[in-house]
Each structure stands twice: as C-alpha cells, then as structure tokens.
Amino acid sequence: MESNERAPGREALSGARRVVVKIGSALLTNDGRGLDEAAIGGWVDQIAALHARGIEVVLVSSGAVAAGMARLGWSVRPSAVHELQAAAAVGQTGLAQCYEGHFARHGLRSAQILLTHDDLSNRKRYLNARSALRTLVALRVVPVINENDTVVTDEIRFGDNDTLGALVANLLEAEALVILTDQEGLFDADPRHSPTAQLIHEGRAGDPQLAAVAGGGGALGRGGMATKIRAARLAARSGAVTAIAGGRQAEVLTRLVDGERLGTLLRPEHAPLAARKRWLAGQLQVCGSLTLDAGAVSVLRDRGSSLLPVGVKAVSGRFVRGDMVVCVDEQGERVAKGLVNYGSDEAARIVGRPSHQIEAILGYMEAPELIHRDNLVVI
Ligand SMILES: Nc1ncnc2c1ncn2[C@@H]1O[C@H](COP(=O)(O)OP(=O)(O)O)[C@@H](O)[C@H]1O
Numbered sequence: 189m190e191s192n193e194r195a196p197g198r199e200a201l202s203g204a205r206r207v208v209v210k211i212g213s214a215l216l217t218n219d220g221r222g223l224d225e226a227a228i229g230g231w232v233d234q235i236a237a238l239h240a241r242g243i244e245v246v247l248v249s250s251g252a253v254a255a256g257m258a259r260l261g262w263s264v265r266p267s268a269v270h271e272l273q274a275a276a277a278v279g280q281t282g283l284a285q286c287y288e289g290h291f292a293r294h295g296l297r298s299a300q301i302l303l304t305h306d307d308l309s310n311r312k313r314y315l316n317a318r319s320a321l322r323t324l325v326a327l328r329v330v331p332v333i334n335e336n337d338t339v340v341t342d343e344i345r346f347g348d349n350d351t352l353g354a355l356v357a358n359l360l361e362a363e364a365l366v367i368l369t370d371q372e373g374l375f376d377a378d379p380r381h382s383p384t385a386q387l388i389h390e391g392r393a394g395d396p397q398l399a400a401v402a403g404g405g406g407a408l409g410r411g412g413m414a415t416k417i418r419a420a421r422l423a424a425r426s427g428a429v430t431a432i433a434g435g436r437q438a439e440v441l442t443r444l445v446d447g448e449r450l451g452t453l454l455r456p457e458h459a460p461l462a463a464r465k466r467w468l469a470g471q472l473q474v475c476g477s478l479t480l481d482a483g484a485v486s487v488l489r490d491r492g493s494s495l496l497p498v499g500v501k502a503v504s505g506r507f508v509r510g511d512m513v514v515c516v517d518e519q520g521e522r523v524a525k526g527l528v529n530y531g532s533d534e535a536a537r538i539v540g541r542p543s544h545q546i547e548a549i550l551g552y553m554e555a556p557e558l559i560h561r562d563n564l565v566v567i
Pocket residue numbers: 211212213214215250368369370371373374375376377378379380401402403404405406407408409410411412413414
C-alpha cells in the first residue's frame with residue numbers, strides 16, 4: 189500500500205477528538221546540544237493545525253534534562269540524582285518558554301503541568317489533576333506535561349515519558365496516544381543493530397510477541413521501544429489506540445490523523461468503555477454507600493448518565509473525594525459503584541439538591557455531579 193493512502197483500520201486515529209502526543213528526548217534535543225527549537229516549532233505548527241480542526245491535543249514533552257545540561261554547559265548526562273534534578277529544573281524553564289513562544293505564533297496558549305507518579309496513583313490528586321487538565325483543554329489551552337523530575341526519587345519515578353503519556357491518555361480518556369520518536373515506528377528488531385529490520389505497521393496492544401522485539405533506548409532517550417509497547421498496553425486500558433511514529437517525518441501528526449498508514453498502530457483489544465469500567469469495577473475498595481431515588485436508578489441504568497446530588501436520598505459511611513462508593517436503590521439493591529467528587533460530609537449536605545445550589549451550600553463547587561459517568565460503573 190502506498191504510504192499516502194487512507195489506510196483501512198486507521199479510523200481509530202483519524203476519528204480521534206482528543207489526542208495525547210508524546211515527544212521523546214531522542215527527538216527534542218539537538219544531538220545533546222540543547223533543544224532543537226526549529227523541530228519543536230514544526231511539531232507545534234502541526235498541533236496548531238489539529239487544534240484548528242477541533243482536535244484537543246495534550247502534549248507530553250521530555251527534554252528538560254537535556255535542555256538543562258546544555259544551559260549548564262554539561263556535555264555528559266550526569267548520573268547523580270541531585271545533578272539530574274538540577275539540570276531538569278534549569279531545563280524545564282527553557283522547554284516551557286520554547287513551547288510558549290511557538291504556540292503564541294498561532295495565537296494559542298500553553299500551560300506547564302509537572303506530574304509525579306504519586307499524583308496519579310493517589311485518587312484525590314488524580315481527580316484534581318484530571319479536573320485541572322480538563323479545564324485547560326476546555327479553555328483551548330495546550331497542556332505541556334512532563335515528569336516533575338526535580339522532586340521525584342528513583343522509587344516513585346516514571347523514568348520514561350512513554351508511561352506518563354499512557355497514564356495521561358487514561359486520565360483524560362483520550363482516544364489516541366501518539367508517541368513520536370527517532371525511528372519510524374516499531375520494527376521487528378532494533379534498527380540500530382539490524383539494518384534489515386522491517387517496520388510493523390499494525391498490532392494488538394498487549395500482544396506478548398511485541399515485547400520480544402522491542403529493545404532499549406538510545407543515548408538520549410530513556411525507555412526505548414520496550415516502554416512504548418508497555419505504554420500502548422496501559423493506554424489500551426482506557427480504550428486508547430497508540431501510534432508510534434517518526435517525529436522527523438514531514439507533517440507526521442497531521443498525516444496520522446488523516447488516516448495515513450505511518451508508523452506502528454497498536455489497537456486496544458477491548459471497547460473503550462468496557463475497559464475503563466472493568467478497571468473501575470475490579471480495582472477499588474468501597475468506602476460508603478449512596479441511596480438513589482427511582483429516577484436516578486433509571487438514568488444510570490438506561491442512559492449511562494452521571495449521578496447528580498438531586499437523585500440521592502441518603503449517604504452512609506465515611507469517605508473522601510475520590511473514594512469508591514456503592515449506589516443502591518431504595519430497596520437496598522446494588523445499582524452501581526463509582527468514585528465520588530465529594531466527601532461524605534459534603535455529600536450529606538448536598539443530596540436531594542439541584543447542582544446549581546452546591547456552591548451556595550458548600551461555599552465551592554468541585555463538580556456539578558456527585559459521580560461523573562466516566563467514574564461510574566453499573567453493576
Ligand atoms: N524494535 C525496535 N524498533 C524500533 N526501535 C527500537 C526497537 N528496539 C529498540 N529500539 C530503539 O528505541 C529507540 C527509541 O527509544 P528512546 O531512545 O527511548 O527514544 P525517546 O526519547 O523518543 O523515547 C530507537 O532509537 C531505537 O534504537
């Protein structure tokens with residue numbers, strides 16, 4: 189097939205409305221001499237083009253350590269953690285400035301978000317990060333995310349940004365994760381060592397055979413293909429398709445979104461909602477319960493709606509925002525479970541009341557729903 193054809197099976201990518209784009213260290217740096225500002229400008233141009241089509245783009249960008257090393261005049265990547273942290277702190281400023289300047293050429297704003305593993309494994313911080321990111325996206329701002337390298341320690345480090353990209357795709361329920369790197373995609377062997385290696389065009393995220401061909405990273409990158417394959421598996425948990433493609437290919441982002449057969453496409457094996465709901469259903473302990481009126485039971489079961497406070501009659505148990513609670517009908521039969529947006533004390537004060545009164549009752553409003561439908565599984 190010619191590479192500029194619209195390829196069957198690429199619809200998942202061409203139909204995506206929200207995309208997480210991860211740009212790796214191997215691409216961002218100018219042979220270790222700081223940031224490749226011209227190349228960054230080119231990706232920003234493409235992201236702006238996607239934006240203009242109404243596609244929401246969230247960027248996960250590496251490059252802080254490499255940029256910091258250049259600014260500090262270091263030619264060799266340090267191994268001491270405190271030096272890496274210092275380099276990241278110096279470099280992250282340059283990275284943010286570079287994106288801000290390029291997005292401004294298109295009349296777009298960017299926002300810096302630095303995350304740690306803890307932020308996404310702690311449910312409360314996870315929900316907070318998600319609210320902030322959703323708000324930025326709704327404001328048509330492009331979030332530029334990196335690991336908060338200056339505060340993380342080895343035990344709690346993502347290390348590579350492929351994993352971070354996948355978790356952000358999960359967090360925002362993006363339809364696609366696009367990983368741009370210095371190779372054209374996943375080959376059946378590491379092309380640095382096997383010049384005859386063939387590009388794998390499509391595959392199943394989670395296929396164990398992929399891990400067998402994926403090797404480690406180059407001098408500048410961290411995880412290599414191994415972490416990209418793992419990222420595809422993680423992204424698939426929330427139904428996202430993953431594309432691994434060459435960031436130096438002309439117009440790579442726009443061509444991918446146009447459905448062109450570029451790079452490697454790894455598809456989730458399960459439907460998005462089902463994957464997400466399975467995660468919710470399987471993972472978390474229940475901390476309390478909400479008794480729903482008949483109307484709320486029916487909209488949850490029949491329409492997959494969010495649970496609003498107005499449909500709740502009673503609250504029991506002690507829970508905080510982000511905890512899992514079970515929803516029961518007035519006969520005590522289990523209807524659903526999900527992650528609450530309000531702790532038990534606040535929930536008790538707002539149940540039975542319309543959402544527009546929440547702010548007047550509590551003095552603030554986290555969200556109009558008690559449980560957002562993305563965080564709710566009917567059982
Ligand atoms: N099977 C493979 N196909 C393609 N690249 C591979 C494979 N196995 C290992 N690699 C290596 O992975 C590198 C990309 O990963 P990495 O250096 O971590 O980059 P990034 O900073 O973009 O994440 C490539 O330069 C390549 O040498």
